[in-house]
Amino acid sequence: MTRFPPWLRQRLGGAAPAVSEAQIEDAPLFATLHGAAFQRGWSTEEFERLLVEHNVVADRAMAGTDLAGFVVSRIAADQAEILSIAVAAPHRGRGLAHRMLDVHLRRLAGYGVAAVFLEVDERNEPARRLYAGFDFAKVGRRESYYAAADGAAAALVLRRDLG
Numbered sequence: 001m002t003r004f005p006p007w008l009r010q011r012l013g014g015a016a017p018a019v020s021e022a023q024i025e026d027a028p029l030f031a032t033l034h035g036a037a038f039q040r041g042w043s044t045e046e047f048e049r050l051l052v053e054h055n056v057v058a059d060r061a062m063a064g065t066d067l068a069g070f071v072v073s074r075i076a077a078d079q080a081e082i083l084s085i086a087v088a089a090p091h092r093g094r095g096l097a098h099r100m101l102d103v104h105l106r107r108l109a110g111y112g113v114a115a116v117f118l119e120v121d122e123r124n125e126p127a128r129r130l131y132a133g134f135d136f137a138k139v140g141r142r143e144s145y146y147a148a149a150d151g152a153a154a155a156l157v158l159r160r161d162l163g
Contacts, residue, residue, distance in 0.1 A: 017068035017096060019103045022058035024051045029067040030060075037086040039147065050074075050083070057111065059104045061087075061096055069096050071104045073116070080108050082118035085127075097130050105134065109162045116162060119155040121146045128156070136160040 022030070027047035035041025050056050050072060057080070061069040069087040073080045082104075087097050108116060119142065120127050140157035 016094075016099070017061040017063040017091060019059055019061045019100055021107075022051060022060040022070060022072075024048060026058075026060055026067070026070070027051055030058075030070050030072075033067055033070065033086050033088055034084060036089070038084075042084070047072075057104070057107055059100055059107065061091070061100050063091065069100055071100050073104065073108060075108070075111060075113060078112060078114040080111075080113045080116045082116060092126075097126075098133065101130065101134060105160075105162065114161060114163050116160045118158050119145065120158060122154045122156050123148075131158050131160075134160060 028044045030047040030051075031042060031044040034047075051058055053074070055075045056072065057075060058070060058072040060067060067088065068091040069085070071085040072083045074083055085097060085101065087100075105116065116136075117139075118131070118136070120131060122128075122141075136158035137160070138156050139159045142155040142157065144152035145155035146153040
């Protein structure tokens, strides 16, 4: 039987990236992906500081040895805020963000989180569809929150109850 490398298996419809708990060693990979996915990326040091915090929950999706995506949240009392979620370009449009967010929300619920909040650029239609599919509801708006080449954009504040 012919063995294909993980990246080729994925392209040919093989095994989907595996979602698991992130480790501090993932910080450089997270920083690289974050920088590619957002206008202002976070540094390796910023991710290292996050990933060692006792109240931060982070999940990653690995396609072999390549980072396909991640989601990071911070817990405060019985609430959590999703700080960032990103999917590498070759893995977008395949349901990976949905799988990661599902795993992540279940983990947060397991920690006793009752409500999850996040901010999303109002122009980010794929992200808004993802969150709508998980029943996140708009609870606020922050004008001029995201800087952009064509002017600042508002952030929508979304909430989902986990109970």
